[in-house]
Amino acid sequence: MERALEFEEFASSRTRRLFQVAYLMCGDWHQAQDLVQTALAKMFAVWPRLRRREDEPGLDAYARTVLLRTYLSQRRLKRSTEVVLAEMPDSPQAAAHGSDLKLTLAAALGQLPPRNRAVVVLRYLEDHSIEAVADMMGISAGAVKSLNTRSLARLREILGEDRELLFRL
Known part of the structure; x- marks a missing residue:
């Protein structure tokens, strides 16, 4: 029981930031939710071992690493079934949660290959x-x-012409 409560506290305090990173990597609201859920589920499975070995910054780094590897793994699996669009579709969730700057950058990031996108987001x-x-x-x-x-x-x-947005990263 203590394990579950400790993990729940960790997960609830990190979920929002992990979601932001996941969304910027994949550009899809629902996929970002799935990535965070999968990453946290993987961490929960090994939580007792992690808690014994890691401090708080180490746990955060481990969570980001699990999230990144889950994202890259899913991208490799989905590569053959993707449909390339000429334009990014408008997302009501994204519009409600971000400014024009964030939407422009998210759309631009969405056009990069997964590993490239991950490097930019993490760096x-x-x-x-x-x-x-x-x-x-x-x-x-x-x-x-x-x-x-x-x-x-x-x-x-x-x-x-909007490339000055890169200087705001």
Whole structure:
């Protein structure tokens, strides 16, 4: 019983931030909810072990890593069934929860491949170092730098005249 209460406290205090990161990575309200739920379920399964080994910042980092890997894993599985749209559909939930800036950036991020999108979100919106992102993604720091450079160049192309939005990241 104590395990469940302790985990519930952890999950309720982190869910909103995890959802924000998940939404920026996937660009879909419902998929972001599913990603957070899956990540938290995976953590709950190993919670006693995590609590013994990790401090609060370590648990937060572990939660983001589980979220990221769940997202990338799902993207690999769904790659063959995706439908490419010329424009992002309007989302009533997104409009209700964000400004035009957030919507423009979310739409631009949605056009990046999953790994590129994850690097941008973790580097600039979550403010992690190159080394931390490399560790979370299980790739080298050089690969993170390369993905980051290509992602920012692509975002500049996508945003065109609105590219000053990148400086607000």
